[in-house]
Amino acid sequence: MHRNLVTIALICYSLSGFSQDAISGFVQDSLTNEPLVFAHVVLNDGTRGTTTDLNGFFKIRASGSVSHIRIKYIGYQMRKFPVGAKTDSLIYKLPKSNTQLAEVTILPGENPADRIIKKVVKNRKKADPGNLPYFSYKAYEKMIVTLDEDTTLTNKQAAEDTMVTAIRNLLEKQHIMMSENVYERKYRNGKYTDNVEATRFSGMKKPQFAMLTSQMQSFSFYKDYFSVGEKAFLGPLSPNSWNNYFFNIEDTLMVEQDTVIIISYQPKKGKKFDALRGMLHINMTDLALMNASGTVVNGQGVEIKVQHKYEKLGGETWFPTQLNTDFTMLGVDVGGFNFKGVGTTFNREVNLDEKVRAIDIGTNTLELDSKAHKKDSVYWNDQREMPLSDKEIQTYQVIDSIGEEINLDKRIKLLVALATGRFPIGPVELDLDKIIDFNDYEGFRLGVGLHTSPNLIKWANFGAYIAYGFKDKEVKYGGDAEFTLHKNLGLQLRGAYYHDVREIGAQEFLVDDNRSLGSMYSDLVIQRMDLINGWNAGVRINPLRGWHFEAEFRHQDEESKHGYRYVPENTTDSLTKAQYAEVRVGFRFAPFEKKMRLGAREIIQDKGAVILWATVTRGFKGILSSDYAYWKADLRLQGKFRIRKLGMEFWQLNVGWISNSTPYLKMYTPKSNYDDLSIYSPNSYETIRPNEFLNGLIIGVHHRHNFGSVKTGIKWIRPDFNLANSFGIGWLREPQRHTGLTIQDMSKGFFETGIVVDDLIKVNLLGIGGGVFYRYGAYSFSNEIDNLAFKLSLKIGF
CATH class of the missing domain: 2.40.160 (Porin)
Incomplete structure (x- = not known):
């Protein structure tokens, strides 16, 4: 299935008009076929090269004779691949390295990587796209939820364990869940609104919500702290970060006419703080990020990995155009498999010139169009960066059929009701906070409260309740009305x-x-x-x-x-x-x-x-x-x-x-x-x-x-x-x-x-x-x- 995905993707890329002097392909893990993001691809034995994007894809133009390319990736063996007559639609695979990374020894004198990081930190006010006064862009986003095998658990189980076998067989054919969203973000002076124009969620005909991974993490790697959900981690480009992180120059590349320094970072030995570990690809001409990645160090409960790819727009602004977010839930396993989410976002049609007005920023950070679920296959095929794989198509087909059978839309509506404190029952909703309560004066308080459903009257809402306190022995009751004018x-x-x-x-x-x-x-x-x-x-x-x-x-x-x-x-x-x-x-x-x-x-x-x-x-x-x-x-x-x-x-x-x-x-x-x-x-x-x-x-x-x-x-x-x-x-x-x-x-x-x-x-x-x-x-x-x-x-x- 994965091979079909890559084949289709390569065909799409090849149709983009590569010239004969371009070398392109995908870099993958030799065992899992997973894409290797930000791998270094170098022509011959020189320094001129490029890095792979968030799909593991690269494209590099060769101005002269090229006999081979070298591909390097931390934790993997470096490989040389000969270049023949066919220079596109190729797949390059790297095996993992068996050698452990050596413990870092800090020598006297200033670390040369620190000098570079200090220059980038000094320049971050100019380089950070989050400091722009306004911008807008359109984004396509895909989220996949699957199960990730924890071999430390499954290897302890009997070889003939039917659950493990069944889960492995299932995961070969499909994911657990997936969703897609298309939205437009308008940004002005630190505030933004995401207007979701299309959404698709496996198992649901009419999704009640849209989950955007872009809203779950920081927009920029330049801030003092990089946030994922409610958790914040000290940023590698925060002031004095070199006192807490160890930076190391891993490689130097020539990309187009610019020198790119690849620097790894990790917490210094003995430093205890909420930290990340990852790679920074720094364009030395502009002292700006081209690529950035971060993995949570000692993540407890959840493992998180984020990757950002930047492109130079308007001749001077490096803007994030691709984002990957992976998270694995630890401790909540199913037969030795942990829940894993993989989110990918592609930002396109970036507009840095057209001014975003204050009126364009709504009162909500996310607005879901009432017709977002009605987009047809022609629309989705046009919006996707790559066609759906066989496994993704199977996921939609299977989960949609299961969703219809168990009436998943109705169940999700119930979850939404729980989030808002009201449980739908036909034309009315049950107020959950009125059912039971306790305080020292009333003792236990039991009651019931009802409100009309928004589906009954969209512009008005009526409610009533009655309750009894078992300690004060008083009956309470009341009612309310609400009329929405705008x-x-x-x-x-x-x-x-x-x-x-x-x-x-x-x-x-x-x-x-x-x-x-x-x-x-x-x-x-x-x-x-x-x-x-x-x-x-x-x-x-x-x-x-x-x-x-x-x-x-x-x-x-x-x-x-x-x-x-x-x-x-x-x-x-x-x-x-x-x-x-x-x-x-x-x-x-x-x-x-x-x-x-x-x-x-x-x-x-x-x-x-x-x-x-x-x-x-x-x-x-x-x-x-x-x-x-x-x-x-x-x-x-x-x-x-x-x-x-x-x-x-x-x-x-x-x-x-x-x-x-x-x-x-x-x-x-x-x-x-x-x-x-x-x-x-x-x-x-x-x-x-x-x-x-x-x-x-x-x-x-x-x-x-x-x-x-x-x-x-x-x-x-x-x-x-x-x-x-x-x-x-x-x-x-x-x-x-x-x-x-x-x-x-x-x-x-x-x-x-x-x-x-x-x-x-x-x-x-x-x-x-x-x-x-x-x-x-x-x-x-x-x-x-x-x-x-x-x-x-x-x-x-x-």
Whole structure:
């Protein structure tokens, strides 16, 4: 099958108009027939040559007599191949070398490779295509998922093992899954939108999503860190990279009229950091990358390999035109075979001259055309870089038939529903977050919530729910409605009614719909809530990427049932009930946020490095029997940034202020996450008891430094160390108005510090760890053990 693929590919290349003085072919592994990417091809015994591309293909023009070519590739034996009358449509195979790479010895004096790398780093601002003000291109992308045999496992099994034999036979005929996408990327000042015009996914008639490998990795090798998914690795072209990586000159080539230096890189002996190992092909005329590759060093859980090929466009810009991404999932094996993905992207029709306007960059990083799944075979044949192989054709045929038999489209719709929190049932959707919940006030809470399906009414959505708390013995219910006036602007009219409980003293923000799982752990320890009859009506809009605005009118009728009473001004009566009428205006600004449209909904892929929330509230007295007049202002600034080689910094600043004294519900109590043994919740106070403090003005700071994981050599033990600190201060006027509870503010300042070790045990995607926090300062307890809080850490992800 592979031989057929290569034959077809060579015919396509040969039709491209090679002249008689051109030598071309494919370089492959002699055993597996896998292409050898960036192999060095040299004419005769000189230095003039070229390198293979991401398909292992090369083409080189010979201006004089050529008797042979030399092909070299690290880890393989160098071979000489005679050149005969036939100079194209050839296949060259290299055997692996049996010799191990010698351990590097660093001699006194400056490494000549370091001198070259320093020049490239100095020039990277000019050479990095990611620094261009704008560009656009069209891309074809193919992803294959297969199984990769782990011989250390299969060799231990019986020779007649039927599962191993069956999998081997299957993999000779087809892959497990494959997909193809055609999209256009428009880029402007660090932001981009990928508009997917065509998508094909084996087993599905109408894919609900598009997976682009180009969005899973950094666009450029020049950045300080190269990211793959959520993992970041120190870049070989980052400042002072020569202090951490060992660079070695492997070869020198003459390509056209330019000298190309091939430099390998790997972590220096004794250096421990998230590192890559690979090759850099540097054009010495422009001090720019022509090719770059990187493989994760000591990858635990997943092995990753990336390869980028650059071409010179417009006479001066080296632009990535081919990208390969391979990943192998370790520890999730099927009969001794690991899941492996191979993604290939070809960037073409690159336009560096036509200015990309701000309006061309949508609010989402990925938009899937509603007709993307309807492209015919003529379209796909025209878009593909190479015709599909027999194995790929077989994959589509077999998986498509299986997909139809098991109704894969419907199953994928269910997965999409799980990602969005709603499970489709005919014309309605079940709200998964309404089924079961738990907190210390309500105990276990069971309920059901339904919303209309987007397929029922595209421009409107209606919902309702009912729930019961087994500890507070209260029935809760409510409903909401949403009318979409402009999809691209996210312009919506929204309204809701609810008879439900709310945590007292909690800080509230408009446009705050996407809380992380970790931040929700602190909800488990909530001890005091008020019963609210409320309704609200308002409007929401997302006019520009990262900007979300919302305004609403809200009315609430509150009743306290946990012993708290409030004494209003000019009276001695203490009350358990109150009514509020408010106008609220707020925004959420996330300049680096990445979103994708998933069916009828938008999903946040990455919240970005900085997020700012702000909400201003005006409370009115005398409107709809409301009791209190006040102003409120709430601000939250959240950020994260990386310190080279030292890890990640996470910060959150919270500020809340209310102008007048009001009942507890509208005041501020710091977010507590204390219990005998609670789950660590970032940006909460781990040692503050629930409702221990009450404030009218509160300032809180949470800081966490992640040092990164420690490589233990054991794939299920990956300790990831964190140092966390929290500070809070607040003031309360007229504390005498709050009765029935112990009341104190935080005017002396509160401090706590803790250490959290994540992923002490890592099983597939689940990481389990622990931590301890210590409370100190003016609010520390006399009994030292009371100042300690012990934590369980739970994380889900790679």
